[in-house]
Amino acid sequence: MHKGQLVTWKDDRGFGFIKPDDGRKEVFLHISALKGAGRRPKVGDTIFYDLVTEADGKVRASKASIHGVEPRPLPTKQKVKKHGLLETVIGIGVIAAIALFTMEFSPSRSPSPITFITKPNCTIKGNISIDTGNKVYHLPGMEDYESTLIDIEKGEKWFCTESEAIANGWRKAPR
Known part of the structure; x- marks a missing residue:
């Protein structure tokens, strides 16, 4: 594993750059490489990582972790799914049909x-x-x-x- 310091982090975009301790060129770090980190990274964090070379020759960090942070699922920003009017109407219709079907075949007198x-x-x-x-x-x-x-x-x-x-x-x- 390699070690370096996070020198740039764009939290809204989920990426940044690591300055390796061995003096090499900065390494790209994507949030997906930090699976299992206990929190989102911030500038100044020490990052442990593997290096991967892409097909286009670019080098990036993979299997990364933040030094001193307990591993656990990474908190994510949840997006609220907005339902359109059609989905809402269909949902209500399905629920009404189920309710009527249940009442029709229940042992009622x-x-x-x-x-x-x-x-x-x-x-x-x-x-x-x-x-x-x-x-x-x-x-x-x-x-x-x-x-x-x-x-x-x-x-x-x-x-x-x-x-x-x-x-x-x-x-x-x-x-």
Whole structure:
């Protein structure tokens, strides 16, 4: 490893120059060469480093450390990512869709918000019997109405009127 003193440092740009102790020409130092340093460098620091020659013949410091500073992750200036209006709208839409989907398929005993969005005030439950496969509809107040769950993926439906249910091939539940 080589040793030298940092004689120039442009913190806003993340680079500077080291004056080697052996009297050679100044060596370029980039902040990325100081991985693991406990702080950002400042003019006057003693720097230990390896030399690397680039393809274009320029020499720079690599695997550098600041003398007397405990190694740990280098503090960085964090940039705040600004989201545009489109990203915000998409994000809100995704969250709303997840919330509605969750409510639709949760074990609820009343019509879900999705049902009321797609068919406002439609409270007749069109259920398919697990045992017989018969299509029956339940009116509010009937014995099994509260315990009847509608699974749209299985072909079960919500109806606004009894005549709509009957016209679609459903019959009134016995209780």
